[in-house]
Amino acid sequence: MVGKYKDDPFEENEKTSEESPHPPTEDKSGTADDQMGSAEEMCEKLVRDGLLMNKFSSHGEVYLVRTTFTQNKRRIRYRSAVTRNDKEMEYEVDLLPVERRYALGEDEPEEKPRLYAKEACETHISKCVKVRRKLRELREGGKSGKKTAGPGKAFKLIFVLIILALVGASFYLIFPKIYHMFVPDGDKIAPSGKVTGIAARYAEGDMVSYAVRGEDDKALKRMIFKVKSSSVKMLWNVKGKSVSESSSFSTQGWKSGIYDYLLHVEDKGGNTEEYAGSFELTKKAARPSPLEMDKSEPPPRKPDPSVGDKKVPENKKPLSDSDWEHIDELIKKSE
Numbered sequence: 001m002v003g004k005y006k007d008d009p010f011e012e013n014e015k016t017s018e019e020s021p022h023p024p025t026e027d028k029s030g031t032a033d034d035q036m037g038s039a040e041e042m043c044e045k046l047v048r049d050g051l052l053m054n055k056f057s058s059h060g061e062v063y064l065v066r067t068t069f070t071q072n073k074r075r076i077r078y079r080s081a082v083t084r085n086d087k088e089m090e091y092e093v094d095l096l097p098v099e100r101r102y103a104l105g106e107d108e109p110e111e112k113p114r115l116y117a118k119e120a121c122e123t124h125i126s127k128c129v130k131v132r133r134k135l136r137e138l139r140e141g142g143k144s145g146k147k148t149a150g151p152g153k154a155f156k157l158i159f160v161l162i163i164l165a166l167v168g169a170s171f172y173l174i175f176p177k178i179y180h181m182f183v184p185d186g187d188k189i190a191p192s193g194k195v196t197g198i199a200a201r202y203a204e205g206d207m208v209s210y211a212v213r214g215e216d217d218k219a220l221k222r223m224i225f226k227v228k229s230s231s232v233k234m235l236w237n238v239k240g241k242s243v244s245e246s247s248s249f250s251t252q253g254w255k256s257g258i259y260d261y262l263l264h265v266e267d268k269g270g271n272t273e274e275y276a277g278s279f280e281l282t283k284k285a286a287r288p289s290p291l292e293m294d295k296s297e298p299p300p301r302k303p304d305p306s307v308g309d310k311k312v313p314e315n316k317k318p319l320s321d322s323d324w325e326h327i328d329e330l331i332k333k334s335e
Contacts, residue, residue: 043121047114052124058135061085065131067124071113076102078120082127094130098123187269191216193223195263195277202251203284209248216241216267224264230254232261256283 046052052067067080081097082089089095102116197210214223220243226233232249263275 039121039125042125043114043118046121046124047117052121054124054128056128056131056135059138061135061138063131063135065124065127067120067127069117069120071104071116074104076104076113076116078116078123080120080123080127082131095127098127187218187267187271189217189269190271190273191220191265191267192273193263193265193275195225195261195275197246198261198277198279201280201282203282204254204256205250205252205284207248207250208279209246211244211246212236212263213244214238214242214265216265216271219268221266221268222264223266225261226264227259227261229259251281254281256281 042052046067046069050069052065052069054065056063056065062085064083064086065080066083067078069078070076077100079097079099082095088097100116100119104112191214193212193214195210195212198208202208210225212223212225214220218241220238220240223236223238223243223245224234225247227249230249234245234247236243236245238245258278258280260276260278264272265274266272
């Protein structure tokens with residue numbers, strides 16, 4: 001196409017519903033063909049008047065099918081739309097507006113505009129048939145006592161949803177209480193344990209022997225004993241409600257000071273309990289040297305058992321010469 005067109009080429013020879021001297025046809029009964037005439041007649045009317053209108057009403061609902069057809073030397077346009085109670089249908093797919101535009105060349109055959117007019121007429125008839133079908137469903141629904149869809153149905157749906165939400169909330173709040181009435185709760189009681197055998201004080205290098213014991217109302221899982229600031233750590237994977245274990249460790253090479261120990265007890269339910277204690281490690285006393293042993297006081301003499309509890313009299317005066325002579329005489333006589 002060559003040439004310059006106006007902004008709206010359809011303003012020439014364009015007719016509207018206000019300009020049309022023919023009022024819309026109102027359909028209240030019968031079929032679409034009975035009230036609208038044949039397709040050929042409708043096509044001639046659309047080309048001649050540029051407008052087709054058919055009105056349908058039932059149960060207070062008024063539908064108007066309106067198709068316009070405009071043409072000039074350059075283009076052809078038609079539009080078919082349906083209004084319900086003076087409002088154009090925008091949500092029902094079958095009744096949405098249809099608009100077509102076709103450009104015409106200089107050498108276009110004369111039959112082509114008529115083909116486009118026939119297409120517009122078929123679109124108009126199709127929408128009329130769909131409107132008639134919709135109204136028939138409304139009439140049959142009213143006769144059978146069925147209620148048509150409307151705002152009341154939406155309110156009922158909202159009401160049902162609110163009731164379901166309330167029931168669900170009540171069930172969520174009440175069900176756990178009912179559940180726990182028949183199903184016991186999980187294990188929430190912590191186990192118990194103790195450490196025995198460890199004295200309050202040891203010397204460097206001593207062996208420390210100990211025993212641990214764990215108890216639970218259901219089942220134990222593990223026990224761990226460790227001494228802080230040392231490499232002592234014992235792990236027992238245990239079973240049962242009551243378990244006892246024992247072990248020992250050496251303090252050889254340890255520095256003097258206070259050492260803390262810890263017993264960790266865990267049950268199958270994941271509950272834990274810890275018990276702590278401490279002991280003191282002192283330096284070992286050094287052995288005395290031989291020189292120091294000589295300087296030390298001799299140990300006290302043990303009493304003679306033959307003497308008994310009587311004390312031995314001590315001679316306070318030395319023997320005289322006469323005493324020694326007397327002793328010698330006694331010895332000679334005894335010989």
